[in-house]
Amino acid sequence: MTKAGSPMPDAPHFPPSADSAPGPLWVNAEITYKCPLHCVFCYNPLNYASTFDKELTTDQWLKALREARELGAVQLGISGGEPLMRDDIEVIIAEASKMGYYVNLLTSGIGLTEERIAAFKAGGLDQIQLSFQDSTKQLNDFLSSTKTFDLKLKVARLIKQYDYPMVLNVVLHRLNIDHIGQILQMAESMQADHVELANSQYYAWAFKNREYLMPSRGQLERAETVCNDFRERLGNKMKLYFVVPDYYSERPKACMNGWGSVFLNIAPDGMALPCHEARMLPGLTFPNVRDHDIRTIWQDSQAFNAYRGNSWMPEPCRSCDEKEKDFGGCRCQAFMLTGDATNADPVCNKSPHHSLITHQVALAQVLRAPDDDVRPLIIFRDDRNSRNLSQE
Amino acid sequence: MSISTNQALRFARQYKLQWEPTQNAYVLLYPEGLVKLTESAGEILKRIDGNATAHDIISRLEASYPGADLQQDVLDFLEHAYDKGWITNA
Numbered sequence: 001m002t003k004a005g006s007p008m009p010d011a012p013h014f015p016p017s018a019d020s021a022p023g024p025l026w027v028n029a030e031i032t033y034k035c036p037l038h039c040v041f042c043y044n045p046l047n048y049a050s051t052f053d054k055e056l057t058t059d060q061w062l063k064a065l066r067e068a069r070e071l072g073a074v075q076l077g078i079s080g081g082e083p084l085m086r087d088d089i090e091v092i093i094a095e096a097s098k099m100g101y102y103v104n105l106l107t108s109g110i111g112l113t114e115e116r117i118a119a120f121k122a123g124g125l126d127q128i129q130l131s132f133q134d135s136t137k138q139l140n141d142f143l144s145s146t147k148t149f150d151l152k153l154k155v156a157r158l159i160k161q162y163d164y165p166m167v168l169n170v171v172l173h174r175l176n177i178d179h180i181g182q183i184l185q186m187a188e189s190m191q192a193d194h195v196e197l198a199n200s201q202y203y204a205w206a207f208k209n210r211e212y213l214m215p216s217r218g219q220l221e222r223a224e225t226v227c228n229d230f231r232e233r234l235g236n237k238m239k240l241y242f243v244v245p246d247y248y249s250e251r252p253k254a255c256m257n258g259w260g261s262v263f264l265n266i267a268p269d270g271m272a273l274p275c276h277e278a279r280m281l282p283g284l285t286f287p288n289v290r291d292h293d294i295r296t297i298w299q300d301s302q303a304f305n306a307y308r309g310n311s312w313m314p315e316p317c318r319s320c321d322e323k324e325k326d327f328g329g330c331r332c333q334a335f336m337l338t339g340d341a342t343n344a345d346p347v348c349n350k351s352p353h354h355s356l357i358t359h360q361v362a363l364a365q366v367l368r369a370p371d372d373d374v375r376p377l378i379i380f381r382d383d384r385n386s387r388n389l390s391q392e
Numbered sequence: 393m394s395i396s397t398n399q400a401l402r403f404a405r406q407y408k409l410q411w412e413p414t415q416n417a418y419v420l421l422y423p424e425g426l427v428k429l430t431e432s433a434g435e436i437l438k439r440i441d442g443n444a445t446a447h448d449i450i451s452r453l454e455a456s457y458p459g460a461d462l463q464q465d466v467l468d469f470l471e472h473a474y475d476k477g478w479i480t481n482a
């Protein structure tokens with residue numbers, strides 16, 4: 001499971017690192033793009049299926065992780081796709097833990113048996129994040145196109161049993177946000193310790209489905225009220241994060257804490273990326289961990305240097321006094337919406353392209369409530385759609 | 393809340409202290425994040441072992457840094473770490 005709703009890790013947890021950091025602090029290993037689910041908001045690349053026959057071997061993963069660790073990487077996310085689709089993550093977790101990584105597993109829970117979780121625990125896995133699509137079985141099954149809900153409840157119990165905190169991610173969007181009260185009730189009954197309710201961000205599959213996924217302002221306000229009530233009632237027992245779509249704000253997110261600053265994503269085929277979505281950007285040649293060591297990739301490659309620091313910025317960012325704070329926002333969002341990755345993220349209201357965002361937000365206020373007849377228009381993340389879309 | 397000086401302290405579940413040679417510092421690791429510690433914060437936290445109380449930690453530090461009056465600074469920092477949820481009573 002890709003980190004629900006936030007392709008961008010919670011960068012603010014990290015101390016800002018100088019441009020000259022010798023290597024990444026955080027490695028995200030997208031171990032496979034195989035996944036039994038078909039989430040409409042998935043941010044795996046549209047052509048993910050093309051990586052199936054090119055996945056790194058166990059040894060190739062371990063070599064890359066060792067190299068990154070030697071440069072100072074300490075956080076490791078194991079995500080996907082669904083990482084449990086690979087049968088070697090036991091080995092990868094145990095070895096990475098021995099290397100000194102803090103190891104996080106991001107999963108939809110499908111395929112998590114007691115035998116496997118016991119092996120993860122023995123191997124030193126530090127944290128598990130479980131994702132749900134929704135609290136109502138029906139909508140959950142619709143949103144993920146499979147019958148997975150009961151199974152996840154079982155998995156939630158296993159996680160507790162093995163003494164992991166229950167960290168729950170639910171991706172919110174127009175189709176499920178009105179169920180937020182039920183979602184939170186479910187989280188409470190599962191004794192969740194942390195709940196992240198983040199709206200989907202519009203990349204990849206979620207970008208394709210943007211019109212069906214963006215909630216209205218009214219929906220967001222109602223959801224926030226429900227969250228606040230839960231917060232008040234449960235206090236510290238359940239930590240609750242609610243994240244609205246960045247389209248609703250006037251400043252962009254500090255994407256990845258800066259390009260090539262702390263984060264290294266390694267795709268299933270070994271491609272090294274400064275963020276999950278960067279593969280889409282034109283003019284960059286992304287190095288592969290099969291061909292280069294992490295030091296060369298991080299320090300010398302054209303791709304990792306392209307948007308590092310701020311000398312690449314045109315106006316309005318160049319002369320803006322907030323550029324150290326948000327780094328001009330997200331390069332992928334700038335490219336997707338304006339056609340030029342060096343532009344300011346159009347979420348920023350100083351961007352000359354900001355109307356692209358406000359237009360979309362305005363649309364979200366008038367679109368009728370989604371019902372059964374919009375469902376055929378939604379493009380599910382599945383292997384057939386992936387193959388078709390990669391020919392576009 | 394405040395910590396009592398004669399109760400043993402330990403790291404909260406999921407918090408790990410680790411020496412990082414590349415950063416030349418102790419870092420505190422937790423789910424999807426880390427804090428790079430200053431030298432004095434590292435010196436204090438590395439003495440947390442599940443048995444030592446705040447009082448023990450202060451006297452051990454004062455033994456290592458003779459002549460320094462550390463009591464209040466160490467307590468303030470431990471209080472801060474406690475409030476942040478990094479450490480808790482053992």
Ligand code: SF4
Nearest residue numbers: 001002035039042081
């Ligand atoms: S389909 Fe869903 S569970 Fe699978 S990788 Fe995408 S977002 Fe994660």
Ligand code: SF4
Nearest residue numbers: 317320322323328348
């Ligand atoms: S102009 Fe650029 S640097 Fe300034 S706030 Fe907007 S995106 Fe950030």
